[in-house]
Amino acid sequence: MYESLQQLDALNINFNRTGNWLLVLFMAVVMYGVALGLKPQFFRGVFNRPRALFLGLICQWLVLPFVTFLLCVLFRSFIPPLVAMGMILVASCPGGAVSNFMTSYSKGNAELSVLMSTITTLGAPIFTPINYAIWGGLYTKYLDASAAAVLRTLQVPPMQIALTVIVIIGIPILLGYITVKLAPKAAEKLKEIMRYVSIAIFLSITGMMISQNFILFREYIGFIFIIVFIHNLIGFGIGYTASSIGKVPVKDRRAVTLETGIQNSGLGLILLFNTGIFPPEIAKGGMVFVTAWWGVWHIISGLLLSTAFRFSAFDTTGLKFWHKEK
Numbered sequence: 001m002y003e004s005l006q007q008l009d010a011l012n013i014n015f016n017r018t019g020n021w022l023l024v025l026f027m028a029v030v031m032y033g034v035a036l037g038l039k040p041q042f043f044r045g046v047f048n049r050p051r052a053l054f055l056g057l058i059c060q061w062l063v064l065p066f067v068t069f070l071l072c073v074l075f076r077s078f079i080p081p082l083v084a085m086g087m088i089l090v091a092s093c094p095g096g097a098v099s100n101f102m103t104s105y106s107k108g109n110a111e112l113s114v115l116m117s118t119i120t121t122l123g124a125p126i127f128t129p130i131n132y133a134i135w136g137g138l139y140t141k142y143l144d145a146s147a148a149a150v151l152r153t154l155q156v157p158p159m160q161i162a163l164t165v166i167v168i169i170g171i172p173i174l175l176g177y178i179t180v181k182l183a184p185k186a187a188e189k190l191k192e193i194m195r196y197v198s199i200a201i202f203l204s205i206t207g208m209m210i211s212q213n214f215i216l217f218r219e220y221i222g223f224i225f226i227i228v229f230i231h232n233l234i235g236f237g238i239g240y241t242a243s244s245i246g247k248v249p250v251k252d253r254r255a256v257t258l259e260t261g262i263q264n265s266g267l268g269l270i271l272l273f274n275t276g277i278f279p280p281e282i283a284k285g286g287m288v289f290v291t292a293w294w295g296v297w298h299i300i301s302g303l304l305l306s307t308a309f310r311f312s313a314f315d316t317t318g319l320k321f322w323h324k325e326k
Contacts, residue, residue, distance in 0.1 A: 006080045008286040026201045027168045033194025034104045035176020043111045052252035056116045059260045061127050065091045069135040081147035082286030089268050090294050092131035094120035097168050099262040102302040106309035108254030116259045121164045129154040152277050202299050209296050228297050236261035265294040
């Protein structure tokens, strides 16, 4: 496994910037559908009862990167250095806007999810470089010095932050609010239609991302699938466990769980393909591959988990070991 994954380092993986702009457009459409179901007064409720928001931010900024490092330590015999650094990079990225739809679809607290995505995205210029430097630095110092070449100082583009906060989150929410105010009955019908449109969009995005590097995915996906599956599952587990211990309501727990397990891996790819940070001569195929597959898998796993939340009652009591839901 270790040797097979090492072969990824020398591979060139495509990153279609035109496709990235298309993805931004798709996410704005999805976010508009989410906005049709948002309640402005619920945002005040999040700040009035900030425990879930605080727990979510701690999970995102502190716990997930730390646990990811521990995972790389525990499985160092199976995970080569650049794949491990890719995992650390993904864990250092903010939560993905994909989680906003997943939370809404799961009947979770969508307002909490939107606030978490916005705050972690705004904090990305600080927390993404810091987490990558700390945990990547510890990895290269104590586990494998050969990864030092990719331990670069990250600079999160302000334009990317503005794009996410304004274009993907801000404008769609504003348009959704205007739609609800001016045509509430039409907005209610449109909300149901947008739910299915959004699912179709996510499935299309998944297909598009796989098709760009289909041959490479087909040849190398086996072990990477296992690694990303475990990493993503741990992300969901961190959010679920922390919010259960914190005794937050079911809707909040769903939001924190999905927000912690869904990362903005698109930002990770943008950083990896920034030649000012990672020059072309640096071998980084393993990092790119794991980051790219994260972008595919968290859509699939997010849809599966949010569907389970929506149509079953398995999470309505949380972890009984710690508490009973009132």
